[in-house]
Amino acid sequence: MPPEYDNGLSEPVSSLTNIRPSAREANRAILSSPKSVLSNEYNAFLMQFGQFMSHDMAKTTLVPSAKCNVCQNIPGRCMAVFITPQDPNQSFKKDTCIRVSRSSPICGSGRSKPRQQLSENTGYIDGSPIYGSSIDDMPKFREGRSGFLKIKMFNGHRVLPFDQTKCRNSEQCTATFVAGDSRVNLFLGLTTFHLLFTREHNRLVTRLQRLNPHWTGDRLFQEARKIVGAQIQAICFREYLPKILGSAFATTVGTYRGYNPTVDSTIANEFTSGAFRFGHGMIQEFYPRIADNNRTMPGFNFVEGTLHSDKLIFNGGTDPILRGFMQTPLKRPQRLTPSITEQMFGSTDLGTINIQRGRDHGLPPYVKFRQLCGLSNPRSFDDLGREILSTNAREALRRTYTAPGMQIFYCNEIINICEIRHF
DSSP: OOOOOTTSSSSOTTTTTOOSOOHHHHIIIIIBOSOOOEEEEEETHHHHHHHHHHHHHOOBOBOOGGGGOSSSOBTTTBOOEEOOTTOOOHHHHHHOEEOOBOBOBOTTTTTSSOOOBOBSSOSSOSOHHHHOSOGGGGGGTBOTTSSOBOOEEETTEEEOOOOGGGEEETTEEOOOOOOSSGGGGSBHHHHHHHHHHHHHHHHHHHHHHHHOTTOOHHHHHHHHHHHHHHHHHHIIIIIIHHHHHGGGHHHHTOSOOOOOTTSOOOOOHHHHHTGGGGGGGGOOSEEEEEOTTSOEEEEEETTTTBSOTHHHHHTTOSHHHHHHHHTSEEEOTTSBOHHHHTOBTTTBOHHHHHHHHHHHTTOOOHHHHHHHTTOOOOSSGGGGTTTOOOHHHHHHHHHHOSSGGGOOHHHHHHHHHTTSTTO
16 A cells, blocks of 8 residues: 655655644553463464564654754654653653654655655565575674584574674573574564574585585575575464464465465555564563573563573573473464563553654555444544444544544454454
8 A cells, every 4th residue: 555644745644734643642552561361272482483574574763853852853863752641651751752663765755756765675474584685794694615504502502693792691691693684683583583593594504505515605505595484484384373363374275276476465554563562462461481401580571572592691501592482372462562662672662663764654544444444434444343343442543543443453453363363
């Protein structure tokens, strides 16, 4: 769908007209909640694989945060979310705003034609988080001209490469791992998945080398890369998507019919900037660690697991984290936990950023997506009763927006998905 901006070209919706509540107020009223409803079918792996997949298919280039270090809106660069006196978060009120850098536009867009955004990663499911999307970056994580990816031994664990001089002990360690995607250090679970597939690549290279001793390092690398990419695709289409889509998988995806070179592989802006962010609702407050004898180890809350790769090095490595994920029921994605709405990276709100990012990218309102999907155009909030079963949720929407046509896609998507049977 064509993007929608306040001036028709580049300014986010409501930035000039102020026709909608702020992203923070919408998030607080509709999405943020300390209550969690757990799935009795799936575990936390579903959330973590989803994050890994989202990084495989897209990476938005942002205006450098240093250019948005003050609480003001700078056209084309910064879109601060100002905090109201009623906001309960004292840290946010002290800062007076949540700073949000805009996504960098494609050259030439936003002037005579609507602003469009750039994705750094390929739209294909091909292991971009492991192998990157640029030949120039390859030496950072490939072991020379061999078939292997770089793996280092540290504190008895095989880990991704990092500057070991910055990690003297568990109290003095600022480990920043290097991988095909710079977001590798965002969360311990994500880092674990990076390492898991990196080890799998090297395992395959070892096997292929034994079977084909005449192959060059380049051949070994590319063959293993192709297999790992296929493994990720198989997990996605055989395990992940059927669980996300439920009975709708058969009609929306269906049976694989072979490669079609005429299909545009570009990832839809509406998908990466809105729809696929439903997975943030699966993030939980706490994740346990489980030792190899099934003994419980000290776990970590989400905030502690964010940008703290050192905890993977000094707290038992990847295995306890993976076991913990297996034994942790999935949080149903109906609301966003306080860890990401009140404490994300110490001073920001992921729900607010998601809403603001949708406006930054010109995502149309929720009713336009309904029309695209062949659903009715709601005249009142009660008309949403077939899709949004919760009376409380509809009332929250009614209190926040003056009419159904004003609703934000991301908010309604999160509310809608919690009504789906298989979650």
